[in-house]
Each structure stands twice: as structure tokens, then as C-alpha cells.
Amino acid sequence: MRLMFALFLVAGIGLAVVAVIMAQGQIAQFQAERDHLVAMQKNAPRLANVVVVKKPLKYGERFTAQDLAVIKVQASALPQGTFTQIVAKAGTPEAEKAVFIEGETRPRATMRSLAANEYLLSQRVTKPGTDAGILASLQSNRRAFTIQVNVASGVSGFLRPGDTVDVYWSGAINDEPVTKLIESNLKLIAIDQNADPDRTAETQIARTVTAEVSPEQVAALTLAQNTGRLTLSLVGAHDTDQVGAIEIDRDQLLGIQKEQVRQVEKAKVCTVKTRKGSEIIETPIPCTN
Template identity: 25%
Template structure:
């Protein structure tokens, strides 16, 4: 009898232990499994300025604790919207990456509200050897000649931290390979557009590539021949004096000859004399 009771107690203890293990494991699984939400992600790589088609987006599970700000929860209303920045496959589509509803595709969708796009002609030197790519910031340098003979040429930064919207007809910003093109489109304010248009009329333009995260202005007074070359550029050029022609030494003055006189001899008795005329 005592043996049966001992066996029953052992069996009951084993069942209770097994139940405790199962309950603990289920609790741990619930605690470790993160909650997920469904958000809109890109179903394919989409470039900036493109319109979203229904097959370009899809709903996907995303960890609830890391949902990005502005994430879209519904597919409805996204068809036809234009992207302001490119997205990769599986990347969330957020409100910050979408242009306002009704925006047409293309370059106009990339222009910030209140700004304008202006295109300037460049070459391999002016365009920083092709490294001025969409998304980069540049300064605009103008080199102008003086209006008169006495006015020195000047080189001056006229615009700073200007965003490059496009190079030629390309607006992709995920490329780092330099591209030599003949035109660059810049994003400027209306006032900056006026200054840039005037600057390219009075001189030649150059783009100066700058650090992406450097907002400090460059307070410069411009460069002239005098500031670059020093005092030698501003000093008048002295012409060498012509070599003096040697002069012949004056001949010594000859003494004047007395005028010739005519003389005659006079004999008076035993005296003689001489009279000259």
C-alpha cells in the first residue's frame, strides 16, 4: 500500500513538473516574440521623381517598436503619388518621401516649396571633374574682368551651399561615379536665381564642391591680382631708359688768326722804317 502511494505521488509530481515547464516556456515565448504591425514597403526599387504604381508597393509585417515616423498603413491613395527620394525594395514608404498629392512626376516634384530650378552650362573643369552629382552641395564662384584698363579682375564666391538637383537629364542620387556633363541644374531661391543669372552674364562661373554637412559660410572679400600676387601686381611697370648715345668730345678752339697786314719799307736818307697798312 505504501509503495502504491509513493508511486502515485511520484507520477503526480512528474505531471506537475511537466506542466510547469510547458507553462514557463509558453510565457517566455510570448515575452520574446515582438509585436508587429503592417506597413507599406516598396515591392521594387523606385527612383525619385517616379509615380507609384500599384505593383510597386505592398504591405509587410514590421516590428512595432521600430516603425519609422510617417509610415503608411494603407495601400489606398498611394497609386499615382510621386516620390521625392528613391526607395529600395523592402524599404518603408513614409510621408517624408512622398511629394504632395497631385504633384506631377519629374524634376518639378523635387523642387522645395518656395524655391526654383536653374540650369548652368559647365564643362569638365567647371563641373568639378564630374563630381558635382545630384544631392551634393556646391558654391558658385564667378570670375569677372574689370570694366576699364585700371580695374583689376576679381574672383568671388557669390552663392553658397546650393543643392544640385540634376546633372544633364539625370536626377538619381544613389550614384557616386563622376559624370562629365555639359549642364547642371541647381535649386535656388528667386533672389539667388537673379544673382546667378547676372553673374554668368558678367563673367565665367565655376562650381566649388563642399562638404555635405558643413553649414558654415565662407566670409571672403574676393581675390584680385593684387591679393594673389602681392605688391608686384599693383606696382607700375617701369620701362627701361633708352641707352644714351655717346657724344663726341668738342674739339679745342683754335686761336683766331690776326688779319694779314701789308707792310712797305720807307728809306729817308740814311734812315729806314716800315709802315704797315
Template identity: 25%
Template sequence: MNLAQRIQQNPMLLLGLGVVLILAALALIWLNLSARNEASRVAATPAAGERDMGTTAEVVVAARDILRGESISAEDLTLRRMEAPAPSGSFAKSAGLIGRIATSDIGTSQIVFSDSLSKEPSDAGVAALVPEGQRAFSLRVAEEDIVGGFLQAGDRVDVFATFPGAVYGQQAGIGQSGEDRSKSALLLQDMQVLAVGAALSNKGREVNAGARTVTVAAPPAALAKLALAGRLGHITLAIRNPADRDLASAEMVALEDLRPDASSVDPKREPETSNVSGHRITIYSGANQTIVTAPR
């Protein structure tokens, strides 16, 4: 007797077979869903090493307040682990940052970013270049006053000031030939040049022909001298050799100091005009007068 005949004679056999098939189908469905859930869970859970790299990072932070213009030392930095990826521009190691200059203030525990450090001290501004105890002071100059434009930031200079005779009360009335009382003085020596025009560093060899100001570092006691000399006189700068730090004796030079020394003139020699005879004629031109001799 085959299966079909048996099923016809016993309907319960058909019912049992159907139940078995349904249970088998349900089991297959449950296994399939379980496998999918497990695969999703594994994919969403990273390995231990991947979890540490993706959600935590060590970054360099300031161990103290770092002011703009300060040079970074090893004691200024420390490492801190943060529960997040490292921000863009931050550093994981401090070794390569030693000696760089802070271009902005960095607070304690603040993350150190690449745009707040530089290898060039000039990037921190002129204030960061001023030596401790000195001040930055700008002088108005022309091209001929800065050695033809060859003056560069970082040079050392002597400052000369020339004052016109009017500063000393020189007055010449009509018909009078007033003597020029202009004087020149070596005002200050061995001054550090911080900037020529807007150039805070000497990155090239171009002549600073267009510069109209020179900024120097000066002690506070010299600021009043520079201010008065710039107001009443004419300032000229002389470049020093970087290795020459000796100071010359300061002196005031007047017009008579430019004339030949009287001791070098032969006293027995008569002036050339002493043998000239004729009429003496005085010619007036404004406040000046000129005396000429005409033959008889």
C-alpha cells in the first residue's frame, strides 16, 4: 500500500505531516533571522583596538599660560587624552613644537593648534620682538636717511640728529649775514632695528626704497630724546657691523667744526684779497649780503 492510499484511509496522517512541514518552515525562518541579527551586531561593534583609536585620542595642551611671542619649551606642554577624535590642526606629540613662537595667547589646558605657533618670531607681531625693558619707537625717515634703502630689520644702527640754527634762536635781520648755527649730534648708539616700514623680518635682499618709517628698540629714558629730535630736527641712521658693539664718545658738531684747523694755516701767508685794491661793493639779497671788490 502506497502513501497516498494510507493517507486516504487515515486522514490524521495527512494532518500530522502538515504540522511537521509548518514547524520545519518556522524553524528555518527563525534561524535565518537570528543569523542576520548576529551579523548586524558584529558589524556594529568594532574591535578593541579600533574602538580606542576611533573614540579617544591624545593631544598636546598648554601646561601653563603661554603669552604671544614666547618661545615654547618642554615645560610649557603636556599630553591629555580626550574621549573624541583629535581636532584638526592639533598635535599628538610635543617634540616638534619646542622652540616655536606663540603667535597668540594660549591658556592653561588649552589645545595647541598649528595656527597658534610659528618658526618666525616676526609672525607674533612687533610687540613680541621688543627686548624686555625696552620700547618700540618709530622714526620718520627718507631713503637717504636709511643708507640708501639697504637698512633691514635686525640691523643695529647709530642715530644722528641734525638741528637747524632756528632751534638755537638764530635770527638774521635785513642786511645782516647771520652765521648758520645748525648743529648735529650722535644721539643714540647700537640701536636694534625692529622693522623697516611694515617689514618685521629680513626674508629677502630687496632694497627698502619705499620705507618711510624705521622702528627701533629703545630704552624708556631715550624716548623723549627721539621724540624731540624727530619733531625739531632731521634724523639719519648709520648701520653698524653686527660684531661691533663698542660705543663712541657722543659730541655735538657745529659749522665751525667743519672748517680747517687754524693751526694748519700758515700765519705768514697773507690772504689773497689783501693785495686786491678797488671799491668795496655790498650786494644785498633778502637777509643775506655779499661783499665784492671792483677794480678802480
């Protein structure tokens, strides 16, 4: 009986030791996993709130707070102009990054098409209560100016709202034909009466384009349009070079030097022919043209 009791006691102690060893191993594993997670969290990129649209929105479509959601994304990868809150109280720091101010019931509108779950950017939406269009596209202290174009002067239908163009004037200076760059990097905000940058009329030839300009440029372009012909040149999306003064006249185009012109005029001899009987007499006279 005592032997049996001793055997059970030894077996129990052995099982207890095994259990302790297994528990220690499990605890060590849990601690290692915990330390690994803490290290990962410490090295993980910081997340930030960003407002997205719940559903696809077309150009000019109105939306309210119910059409928006907030998600977490990597803070360092956020583009400029994102919103971090849907609604915030007026006068608070959060209000600068909110889509709507608390109590605001007027909807806003999109200024370009948005896909579902796409970031809502401040430069792609209007102010509350404002519909998409030219008025929503104008920046502070800027004006909308319309330029008449055709298939040649309007870059053959390739222009879209949001594009940037250079404007060239062609006319006469001192009775000599001249083409001159008068404005560079003008932003277009509408083609004909359409301010949608996603318009699908790929081959439509514009009759007018509307650019965002300063009041001084309005005066200059009005005078230029009334005294000559304007031609637009599309600026590339990645073009960062500053264009200097450009002016070409007929002599520069043909490579004619002014001295050559004077020599030709000096060497020119004019005559008049008269008939005297059967004889034709050629008499030199001063050249008038």
C-alpha cells in the first residue's frame, strides 16, 4: 500500500514538473510574440483619418455628409487637400480639415468624377451651396476671360478644362506681319460652355475657351483680340521651363537681314518703255515702290 502511494506521489510530482516546464515554455512564447508585436507597432507608419466618398460621383453631382465616410490610411502618403473629418464645429482647429461645418445643410458638388472610396480633396469640390462651373473654378482675385478659337487656333480640339496654354498674337507692327507671345501658362477653366474636365467629346472642336486671368490680363487680351488674331499653344503637363519673350517678324522667319533688304532696294532700277516709230526706248526713272 505504501509502495503504491509512493508511486502515485512520484508520478504526480513528475507530471507537475512537466506541466510547469510546458507552462514556462508557453509563457516565454507569448512574451516573445508580445515583444514582436510591440516592436512592429513601434516601427509601423503613423495612421491618419481621411474622408472618402461612399459611392461613385459624377462631375457636378451634389453630395452631403451621408455620402461620406472616414478611413485610416498611412499619414505620410496623403495627398494635399484631404479632409480628416466630415463635420466639425465652427471656429475649432478641426473645422479647417472638415468637409462641413456643424449645422450646415447645404450640399457641396464635385468638380470632377470620383470613384467609390476615393479621397475627397478640397480642390475637387465646391463650397457648400455652390454648384460646379466656372464660378467654382475661379481662384481669389481672378477673372474668367473667353477667347474665340477655331480648329487651327484652338489646338484642334485637344484642349480640356484644367489645361494650361500659351497665347500668341499675330498682327502688323509698322506694316510688317509679326507674331508675338503675349501670355504664358494661362489655366483653362471651360471649353465652350463646358467646365467638366472629364468631358467625353474627344473630337469636338471648340469655338471658345475660357481662361482664368488677372484683371490686367483681361485688358491686354481684349486689346489683342480686337487688333489681331490669337493662337493657343498647349503646355505639357510636365513642362516647368519659363518661356521668355518671343517675337518673330517676316524677315526673321525668312532669315533676311535688314542690310540685305536695303542693298536690294538700292540696286533696284526702274524704267519706262516708250515706242518711237518701230524702236522701243527704255528710260530710267525714280522707283516709287
